[in-house]
Amino acid sequence: MSEKKPALWLRIFSFLVYVYIYLPILILIVFSFNTQKLNIRWEGFTFKWYEVLFNDSNVMLATRNTLLIAFISTLVATVIGTMAALALQRYRFPGYALTESVLYIPVIIPEVVMGISLLAFFALIKFQLGLVTITLSHIAFNIPFVALVVRARLHGFDKSIEEASMDLGANELTTFWRVTLPTIMPGVLSGAMLAFTLSLDDYVITYFTAGPGATTLPLRVFSMV
Amino acid sequence: MDEFAVEMRDVVKIFPTPEGGEVAAVNHVTLQIKHGEFFSMLGPSGCGKTTSLRMMAGFEWPTEGEIYIDGTAMGRTPPYLRTVNTVFQSYALFQHMSVFQNVAFGLEMEHVPKKEIEHRVRDALEMVKLSGMGRRKPKQLSGGQQQRIALARALVKRPAVLLLDEPLGALDLKLRKEMQLELKALQKEVGITFVYVTHDQEEALTMSDRIAVMSQGKVLQIGTPVEIYERPNCRFVADFIGETNFLKGRVKKTDEDLLTVELLDFPREIKGVGQGNLAVGQEVSISIRPEKVRLEDDINDDTAPYKDSDNLLRGRVLTTAYVGSDTRIIIDIGHNISLIVWEQNHISTLDPQAYYTAEDKVVIHLPFENTLVLPEG
Numbered sequence: 227m228s229e230k231k232p233a234l235w236l237r238i239f240s241f242l243v244y245v246y247i248y249l250p251i252l253i254l255i256v257f258s259f260n261t262q263k264l265n266i267r268w269e270g271f272t273f274k275w276y277e278v279l280f281n282d283s284n285v286m287l288a289t290r291n292t293l294l295i296a297f298i299s300t301l302v303a304t305v306i307g308t309m310a311a312l313a314l315q316r317y318r319f320p321g322y323a324l325t326e327s328v329l330y331i332p333v334i335i336p337e338v339v340m341g342i343s344l345l346a347f348f349a350l351i352k353f354q355l356g357l358v359t360i361t362l363s364h365i366a367f368n369i370p371f372v373a374l375v376v377r378a379r380l381h382g383f384d385k386s387i388e389e390a391s392m393d394l395g396a397n398e399l400t401t402f403w404r405v406t407l408p409t410i411m412p413g414v415l416s417g418a419m420l421a422f423t424l425s426l427d428d429y430v431i432t433y434f435t436a437g438p439g440a441t442t443l444p445l446r447v448f449s450m451v
Numbered sequence: 452m453d454e455f456a457v458e459m460r461d462v463v464k465i466f467p468t469p470e471g472g473e474v475a476a477v478n479h480v481t482l483q484i485k486h487g488e489f490f491s492m493l494g495p496s497g498c499g500k501t502t503s504l505r506m507m508a509g510f511e512w513p514t515e516g517e518i519y520i521d522g523t524a525m526g527r528t529p530p531y532l533r534t535v536n537t538v539f540q541s542y543a544l545f546q547h548m549s550v551f552q553n554v555a556f557g558l559e560m561e562h563v564p565k566k567e568i569e570h571r572v573r574d575a576l577e578m579v580k581l582s583g584m585g586r587r588k589p590k591q592l593s594g595g596q597q598q599r600i601a602l603a604r605a606l607v608k609r610p611a612v613l614l615l616d617e618p619l620g621a622l623d624l625k626l627r628k629e630m631q632l633e634l635k636a637l638q639k640e641v642g643i644t645f646v647y648v649t650h651d652q653e654e655a656l657t658m659s660d661r662i663a664v665m666s667q668g669k670v671l672q673i674g675t676p677v678e679i680y681e682r683p684n685c686r687f688v689a690d691f692i693g694e695t696n697f698l699k700g701r702v703k704k705t706d707e708d709l710l711t712v713e714l715l716d717f718p719r720e721i722k723g724v725g726q727g728n729l730a731v732g733q734e735v736s737i738s739i740r741p742e743k744v745r746l747e748d749d750i751n752d753d754t755a756p757y758k759d760s761d762n763l764l765r766g767r768v769l770t771t772a773y774v775g776s777d778t779r780i781i782i783d784i785g786h787n788i789s790l791i792v793w794e795q796n797h798i799s800t801l802d803p804q805a806y807y808t809a810e811d812k813v814v815i816h817l818p819f820e821n822t823l824v825l826p827e828g
Contacts (some may be wrong), residue, residue, distance in 0.1 A: 389510050
């Protein structure tokens with residue numbers, strides 16, 4: 227690869243794109259230190275709003291819930307998503323094409339649809355809405371994302387390394403832990419990171435599956451706007 | 452210890468095809484590989500050589516028949532319980548481990564004490580001339596070096612049999628030739644039975660004690676390199692190993708070893724040595740190796756050196772190619788048939804008269820013992 231510099235217009239254009247993406251966030255951060263409550267005019271520097279935030283027990287509870295849900299749903303979705311990706315890579319079975327396409331539907335369908343259907347489902351089986359239903363829902367929409375990312379990593383996976391491992395005396399389980407998993411780990415980690423991010427700021431599906439008592443940070447913030 | 456290191460007894464392996472059919476990748480193969488032997492399985496792609504090797508390793512199980520390793524029937528024994536190790540065509544190194552960890556992996560699985568592992572890994576790396584590379588990652592090494600690690604990783608386990616699946620396939624020609632000789636020397640040094648799969652006939656001839664030539668799931672011939680090259684038992688083997696010319700014919704007469712064959716393309720009888728049981732009237736191929744014929748100028752008088760021979764073909768030189776050690780000459784013998792003849796350049800001269808050129812009239816003399824009569828197949 228040659229290391230030549232991009233053209234001037236390309237650099238200016240790229241710079242403007244970054245401004246467009248990050249300037250609003252930057253302004254928000256700056257104005258969070260503003261003494262004036264309305265973010266229109268800069269009046270003076272203060273930490274007051276942060277004090278208010280950390281003393282608001284509702285916000286803190288919502289934050290804790292959000293992190294807990296994100297953590298658990300990421301963990302479970304990563305395990306299941308990785309297993310699904312491995313199975314689709316390794317086996318051919320009747321209904322393969324259907325299984326493959328159905329797995330990715332949650333990625334495409336509108337969140338509202340998924341939220342309502344999950345709500346209807348929990349209502350149908352008379353499951354009390356709360357943190358558990360939010361977590362279950364997050365697991366459900368995270369699985370396909372993890373599976374998608376892990377499958378991309380598995381593309382071009384050399385099956386012979388697993389054979390080599392067994393050839394050298396490792397049984398199936400040892401082969402998975404010592405050879406297969408470390409090899410696909412980058413894919414598993416990026417899948418998990420994606421799942422974690424999606425869970426952290428999900429609003430729509432959480433809104434439908436939260437129930438009266440449970441709240442997460444996105445829900446809390448929306449209710450305060 | 453059993454008489455044979457590996458034995459295949461009437462082994463069949465059937466795979467389903469994507470279209471829903473079935474194909475016999477290995478079709479009733481029986482062969483015996485002796486202890487300490489360098490045994491090659493040679494054939495074009497799809498001939499069943501790799502499937503046979505994979506069945507020895509335990510990655511596939513025979514549909515029918517049985518594979519014995521050192522006298523023990525393998526059945527459905529998984530790879531990790533077999534006393535064989537494999538060197539893969541793709542090397543199959545563990546990229547997330549260092550070279551040392553790669554080689555140590557198999558010993559860890561055997562729960563060899565740590566001190567001994569270190570010792571044996573060091574010896575193995577030394578054996579493949581990669582001492583001091585232990586801390587590198589496989590990616591940082593060249594193709595040839597990666598190949599050596601794969602070899603060390605398999606050999607460090609001291610297997611009864613080492614299975615090699617086209618291990619030099621990905622290397623460039625020069626490195627390949629070096630590695631061939633090195634592998635052969637290594638095999639003699641460690642004394643382990645090598646089963647070597649290749650589609651490269653020259654490689655098989657260079658390295659092997661014995662070769663099994665395979666085609667379409669069947670073993671056609673098993674023999675030493677000399678036997679395979681000098682006495683192929685059918686047209687396919689003669690064609691696959693080295694270069695040769697074929698003339699089609701029909702057996703006219705059999706007296707002991709010498710057969711008289713009537714050519715099909717033009718009226719002429721050729722005498723040659725028959726392989727296998729050939730009956731009068733059977734259609735055969737006559738195989739004539741390009742280096743095993745004698746070429747003479749076609750001078751039409753009684754002093755011609757070939758006047759008493761009867762295995763003669765007359766022709767006209769079409770083209771010649773001087774390649775140093777010999778000159779390759781294509782000769783038109785009429786009836787739309789041309790033969791390739793290699794004339795060794797055993798006299799060093801610049802005289803153009805010493806070499807054949809296009810349009811020269813020549814006589815091709817086929818010594819009986821160099822003219823092989825082979826069944827089709």
